[in-house]
Amino acid sequence: MRSFERQLLTFLGAALLAAAPAPALAAGAEEDAKTLFARGRELRGAGDCERAIIAFRSALEIYPEGLGALRNIAECEEALGLYASARRDWWDLRRAALQSTEAKYAGWSEDAEARYRALGSKVGTLTLEVQGAEGRQVRVALDGKPLDPRLLGVELERDLGAHTVELFYGGAAPLTERVELTPGAHRVVSLTVPPPVPARDAPAAPIAPAPRSSSSGLRTGGYVALGIGGAGAVAAAVALAVRAGAVSAVEGGCAPSGDGYVCPPSLQGDYDTGRTASTLFGVFAGVGLVGIGTGVTLLLMSPSSPPAAQGASAAQGAPAPRGALPSAELSLAPWPGGVGSRLRVRF
Structure with missing residues (x-):
């Protein structure tokens, strides 16, 4: 097939897709989401929750109205000990269930809120503080991701395990601190910006010999x-x-x-x-x-x-x-x- 004919068919296919009724598109997305959801259920049944979460996430992106995928994600995260992530997803499920008119999701908001509160005693929190940064440009990264300065001093829920805090202040290398979160731990990490290095005294200008008279x-x-x-x-x-x-x-x-x-x-x-x-x-x-x-x-x-x-x-x-x-x-x-x-x- 010549290149021109291939481009023409691609254009016609896109035009037909754009002209298709919205319900037809929604139905196709729902069918694809069901396929991914079924794959996620198989993986979860086999004990592979990490890969199952990936399948459920894909299904939820294609068809956000399918709240079953979000519930399975929260349950898998809870099984893996990712309590902070599970609490966020349980709360998202509560909010989505309250907005849904589907009868099959009745009572899901109460279940999600109950699980959210039950995990409150297990989740670990981190509070990051920076000292000595008055008038200086600093940047904090948590696990390699920039942290919004407005979150400094705020108790942040994070999954259990090791976390890395980096403070960038303009030095040759950032200040780095690793912290281990255990169930229910509330850790405070305080980083102090080193004082600026004083500029070296400029060498005294050599005394020029007095010009001869x-x-x-x-x-x-x-x-x-x-x-x-x-x-x-x-x-x-x-x-x-x-x-x-x-x-x-x-x-x-x-x-x-x-x-x-x-x-x-x-x-x-x-x-x-x-x-x-x-x-x-x-x-x-x-x-x-x-x-x-x-x-x-x-x-x-x-x-x-x-x-x-x-x-x-x-x-x-x-x-x-x-x-x-x-x-x-x-x-x-x-x-x-x-x-x-x-x-x-x-x-």
């Missing part, structure tokens, strides 16, 4: 500039000495020619060395002058210690306090084969 930066820059200038001066002096030696060799072995000299090939190297030394002298001399000038300027710009403090330090023979202006001295002196330089800085 601008005067310290000026002094440091001045020392660096003086060092560079001194090195440039020394290099210029060396280049000057090398040039002087080369000039002396050229003048002694070369013949003057116009603005230059005519040198034999053996003195060409001295001639080139002299020219290179002249160029380097100009570079290093410029670096030395700029460095020394910058260093001295920076040192002069940095504030010095008060004269009184300097005088006291000098009188006591102590070194000058930090912040005192250092003195620098650059001198050029004759040196074998040329001119030498000397840089002295006193702090």
